[in-house]
Amino acid sequence: MNVLGWTTKHGPWPQGVSCGHHAGLFVLLTDADKGRERLALQVQCFKAEWDLMPVAPTADLSFLQAQRLAEDVDLQEQMRRLSGMGQLTVSLTKAQTTLSKPTSGRQWIHSRKAQHDEMLQDEQILRSMVAGPKTALSSLRHQADAVQCDLLIKQQDVALTQERLITQAAAIDTSPNASLFVTGPWPPFGFAKLRTDHAAVT
């Protein structure tokens, strides 16, 4: 069985999830072997109680490994930090524009420089959109057409945070082909610090 995460609540948990106990916390376990199936269960558990310190769905962390992990990581302290918290994933996406094929090396390197400058500008825009008092942020991630990050928020702050994002997005001047997507709230994957010297599980 693989570990989905830790919680302070006893459940009830969705079908396919069983519950163990160690380090003063409940451990949620599943037989599901696909990352996507485990993720779906984690989201269900999270929605039920807003009390889940998740491991990465693809981590394949066994109950035994989780017990060893508790020797190196202060799970209780982590749980206190994440209980009642979820994450919003905020993504600034730009529609890909079709560029003419560069005909020279100089033209090519200048087009790459323009893309690079645009990426830095997008990072700046995203940072200013998500910045707020007492907001914990993950590091920025880049995709071909997007830059994104995660925000750690309290359950009671979801509506307020979404409203703040809308206001800030409206106030910031972006190009017309830019869109802001907010996904969540969902388990705080980006904020569970479960790494040890032996293994990385998030």
Place this chain on the structure above:
Amino acid sequence: MTYPFEINSAAVQDALAHVADDNNRVTIDPETVEQDLARLVLGLMEFLRQLMELQAIRQMDNGALTDIQEEKLGSTLMRAEAAIHDIAAKFGLTPADLSLDLGPLGKTI
């Protein structure tokens, strides 16, 4: 003022894929060993090429390159990228497949 809200399933899928993509890790499978090794080697080559590209952009920002040097560097990096992508295609790999997940260090590309 109104805002155009909609559920964008692609954005949700991207966010889900970030934590649940089973194909992100570098694995060597006996059935696909050639492709897996090619992915690893070409991924590292593309990573190094991108580092050189960033270094070239930094030099351009500092005004350290002449037009001729920009042309030479640009041509070299452009052809190197095309060559890496061509070899990758021969192993059935797309440019996106060359992004290697280094766990807590993030992705190479």
